[in-house]
Amino acid sequence: MDILNVMEQPLVDNSIVSWEYHNYLPYISSKFDYNDEIRIPIQELDAYTLPCESMLYLEGKLTKEDGNPATKLKLINNAFAFLFREIRFEMNGIIVDSNRNVGLTSTLKHYYLSFNEDECIKLDNAGWFPRDNRVLNIADNKFSVCIPLKMLMGFFEDYRKIILNMKQELVLIRSSDDIDSITSIDESEKPKIHIEKLYWRMPHILTAIPQQLALTKILEKNQEIFIPFRSWELVELPSLSENTRHVWPVKTSTKLETPRHIIIAFQTNKKNNIKSNMSEFNHCNLSNIRVFLNSERYPYNDLFLDFKNNKFATLYEMFSRFRAAYYEKENEPIFSPKQFKDIAPLVYIDCSRQKEAIQMGSVVLRVELETSENVPKNTTAYCLILHDRLFQYNPMTKIVKQV
Template sequence: MEILHVTGQPFNDTSIQEYQFHSFLPYIPGKLSFNDEIKISHPDSDSVTYPANSYIYIEGKLLTHDNKVPTKLKFINNAIAYLFREIRFELNGVVIDSVRDVGLVSSIKNYLSLNENQSLQLQNAGWFPKRERIETNEEVPKNNVLVDSHGNFNVCIPLRLLLGFAEDYTKVILNVKMELILIRSNDDIDAVVSEDETERPKIDITKLSWEVPHITPSIREQLRLNKIAHSNQDLPIKFRSWQMIEYPALNNSTRHTWSVRTSTKIETPRHIIVAFQNNRKSKLTKDMSKFDHCTLKNIKVFLNSERYPYTDLQLDFKTNRFAKLYEMFANFQESYYHMTLNQPIFNPYDFKIIAPLVHIDCSRQKEIIQGGSVMLRIEFETDEPTTSDISAYCLILHEKEFTYNPLTKIVKQL
């Protein structure tokens, strides 16, 4: 046993000599307005980089349409992510990972992934899942969570909150050009909420940079990495990508069948999250970071003919009968991250009023599903008829696999 090794030396990892963040700016630093494509390039060099721990630094100002400091407008949770409609990460010109509807996707995913302790640090990224409770604190000025009394804000958003690649691929990248592309949304309405519509938002981003860790290995490790880089060897990149598909307007019915998509074997869904919103998009008085249960009664996901979950849920939100749904939500971390102890960010009450998400764990599948193309279909029922104001979202977490060659610079998707 380790406790009996009385002559053992204390462990000291000297494999890394230096770990420093380097700043990279957009090609056109001033082009940060609506619909602009913001491209940030990390040049092809002999550097050893660690994009998994990189972050996006953003400075800006929250104003009204007439350039005044707002008195009613407030940032929603994860507001800064809602300023962008797409994010992409590329290696040598090949798209490795991308996410559309950055705010919605990252909100849904991180409601499941994060716990309360992580949320405290991530307030620095604009992550306030229980913002109303923070605003009741006397030390926080009214309406000024994240922004100061002049409307200024600055955040550091870890890339792992926005892209599955950055969350899963925790290895360095060798000698290959990296690019991060962000596309601004066409307005700022979904990033804020107000008690009425007398103030219209104007959010100016004044500075944006990509902060990337550069690593200087020890001489021994550098020789080992150089040998790999010059061996003409393909290095694997495997991660779980996040893809969201929207059903923008439901029919007036209590029963729905949604044929979501057909996927290949390698991109078979492993986890599926279904969410609903009732008339929230582009509504200044509605919080886009929150979701609605829409009197959901039952939901089933089919991968070809295989059904998940196996039994009906028999939900009734009017009588608070949603314990099974909360249990599925709370068990995400154990299944996705192989944790022994789940630490959900919400208790059942907060889950109901903030984000009543449906998590379907389909990570364990029969060989018949894994053998060919997979058709994803969702069937759900509600107690009350849905309307065209209700949108449904399906977030699919599926595997992706690439290889890259540090010598030839060739990047391939498998």
């Protein structure tokens, strides 16, 4: 037994002797207007970088469109992610991971499903304010935030190792406006978010001599290094028909990119509507939902939901199981059942365990849903698919390819 091992030596890990953040600026560090492409390069090939702990720093101010102070405008939760319609991570010019509709994807995947209430405290610094009535008043209309990139892309969350001897680039594409980042009681106040500073904060790792020699041998042997991670893909159905039964053929994927976790959500009249809050979702009186991967059905039983009579316990239980299924952590959801119903009545489907027959050839994802009443007008459906992805790179030849 360990309690009897009185001669056990203390373990001191000196393999990393330095951990420092370096700031990297875009090619053009003064132009962050609507629809602009912002490229932030890291050209230092001899540096050991740790992308999973990197972050995006933003500094700026919120005003009305004419430049005057905003008196009634408020930033929603995760507002700064909504400033970008796409984010990409590239290695030596090859796209390794990308995320479209950054605000909605990160809100669904990370902030509502991945974190519990206590963990949200530290995310105030990233623009996530669940305790401030779900909106943020900015003092003097100015802000500064550090957003961990693991909140925005699957690569940064899952691949927790250094990158050796490779050029890296972070690419951001600004949204066409700032309306989805803002909520206001006055429709006449048009928002304008001015980004004054933006840079990529990347950790540089300095190792001890034995570890340095081991990493150098990897380069000398011309070995390929695998990069496994789970990618996030958001598929949008812009307008559900106004009836009670829907069949949605979402997508067809390859064997490797078979969906492992699926999140489905609905929003009614929220996009490009400044009076609404894009970080909140609607239940649309959902009564039943099922997902098919080829012919296999998830979940196995019907759900028999009735939101009007508060009969959604099964759906909440599925929602609360995400952390256990995805991270193998304890079940501590961010929302109580009432908050779940009012703010984010999401449908989480765990299809991580699959029969071998499903993965033979292509996989067709289809969603069938039923509602107790006709779906309201201007209702959008979202399907967030979390699936495996595998890349490999050679730090000597600089070749990057998907497996």
